[in-house]
Amino acid sequence: MKGLLPPLPALLYLILPAFLGGVLAAAIDLGSLPFVGTEHMSAVFFTNGQAYFGHLDDNALSGTVTLTDVYYLDDAAGKGTDYTTNVVKRGTVELHQPADGMRIRRDSVLVIERVGLGSPVGRAIAAQRALDRLK
Amino acid sequence: MRISRSLLRPALIVVAALVALVGLSFAARAGAPTTVAASGDLSTQRSAAERSIDKVYKFGIEQLKTTRGLKLAISDAQAAAIERSYATQLKDLRHSALQAIADAYALRADLAAAYIAHTEERLDTSPAASAPPVMLAPRLYQVVQRMADLGSQLTDAGIREMTKAPTGAPSPSPSPTGPR
Numbered sequence: 250m251k252g253l254l255p256p257l258p259a260l261l262y263l264i265l266p267a268f269l270g271g272v273l274a275a276a277i278d279l280g281s282l283p284f285v286g287t288e289h290m291s292a293v294f295f296t297n298g299q300a301y302f303g304h305l306d307d308n309a310l311s312g313t314v315t316l317t318d319v320y321y322l323d324d325a326a327g328k329g330t331d332y333t334t335n336v337v338k339r340g341t342v343e344l345h346q347p348a349d350g351m352r353i354r355r356d357s358v359l360v361i362e363r364v365g366l367g368s369p370v371g372r373a374i375a376a377q378r379a380l381d382r383l384k
Numbered sequence: 385m386r387i388s389r390s391l392l393r394p395a396l397i398v399v400a401a402l403v404a405l406v407g408l409s410f411a412a413r414a415g416a417p418t419t420v421a422a423s424g425d426l427s428t429q430r431s432a433a434e435r436s437i438d439k440v441y442k443f444g445i446e447q448l449k450t451t452r453g454l455k456l457a458i459s460d461a462q463a464a465a466i467e468r469s470y471a472t473q474l475k476d477l478r479h480s481a482l483q484a485i486a487d488a489y490a491l492r493a494d495l496a497a498a499y500i501a502h503t504e505e506r507l508d509t510s511p512a513a514s515a516p517p518v519m520l521a522p523r524l525y526q527v528v529q530r531m532a533d534l535g536s537q538l539t540d541a542g543i544r545e546m547t548k549a550p551t552g553a554p555s556p557s558p559s560p561t562g563p564r
Contacts, residue, residue: 288419304416320522328532329439330525331432331517338522366419369519376429376521379421383490 290364290371291316295357302336302364302374303350314358317350320374336373421521426489432518433485436528438507441478444539445471451543458550470542474535479504481531488523 291305293316300322306315319339326333340347364371421429448470452463482503486496520528 286417288417323525325525325529327536328529329436329443330520330528331436332519335520335525336522337525341522341526369517371419372421372425373429373519373521373525375419375421376425377523378418379426380488380521380523382420383488 288366290366290374292360292362292364292370293353293358294360294362295353296359297357301339301351301353302370305361307361313352313354314361315350315352319347319351320370322370332369336370336377338377428515428518429521429524430485430489431515433520433524433528434482434503434507435512435515436520437478437481437485437531438512440528440532440535441474441507444474444535444542447539448542448546451546454547456546457548458546462550463546466542466545470538470545473538477531477534477538478507481527484527484530485524488527 289304290302292300292302293305293314294300301316301319302321303316303319306317308314320336321339322334323337324333325335328335339351366372366375448467452467456463458466479500482500483496486499491499
């Protein structure tokens with residue numbers, strides 16, 4: 250071990266890992282850990298008023314944020330639905346069929362919020378997944 | 385070039401750490417928790433979709449009836465025939481929409497036929513029960529959206545046919561002051 254590590258003051262071997270641990274802990278949502286947590290779905294509101302929902306990958310070192318499993322709201326006025334808007338899965342109606350999520354420039358994002366899993370949007374997405382499993 | 389053992393070991397440790405990180409990230413993505421609706425929620429979704437489809441159907445029927453009640457240029461018998469024809473088409477459209485819902489729920493052919501017959505009878509006989517609002521799953525919304533688009537096209541066509549001038553009606557004579 251002695252040969253592996255660069256010569257540093259002994260105290261730094263404690264401070265550096267503690268600092269890195271603190272940074273990582275701040276970035277991790279314990280409620281969303283794989284295999285044990287609950288789903289963490291985000292709503293990303295753009296500066297131009299558009300909103301998209303999905304799983305957000307927000308890497309602080311990147312100039313973009315990535316949204317996967319993406320849904321957005323469509324105007325449903327006059328279509329007989331209970332709400333005047335409805336969620337649509339991105340990739341099902343667009344002509345270019347986007348398949349691998351969206352990379353969004355950070356400077357075009359106005360607000361990022363967590364989607365409540367019991368909200369109308371959250372429930373509609375959960376129902377879509379259940380229907381997908383019936384196929 | 386000969387790599388010394390003292391350099392090789394740290395390099396191997398770094399590579400192993402990177403491989404472990406990549407593996408962890410794949411495992412985390414594969415094991416990311418996702419929420420899937422329970423069967424009760426799927427029933428609520430189906431009822432909401434049926435309600436929306438029926439709303440479009442009944443709106444079309446009502447529009448045709450209202451138009452027929454107007455003073456039309458065609459005879460009442462002709463208007464009644466047009467109304468009947470378009471009402472039948474709207475009913476067929478509702479049948480197709482219910483079939484699409486049965487497909488979305490992966491019902492077998494016999495179950496789908498029974499479901500459609502039962503639902504049509506229920507929608508025709510009992511008024512729509514009030515229920516808390518539901519946002520539809522995208523798949524069901526597509527069905528409702530298609531029903532609304534085609535339903536409004538059919539209704540418009542029926543209204544146009546009822547309100548057009550009867551065949552054999554005199555056409556306006558050319559204007560003598562028109563451009564030559």
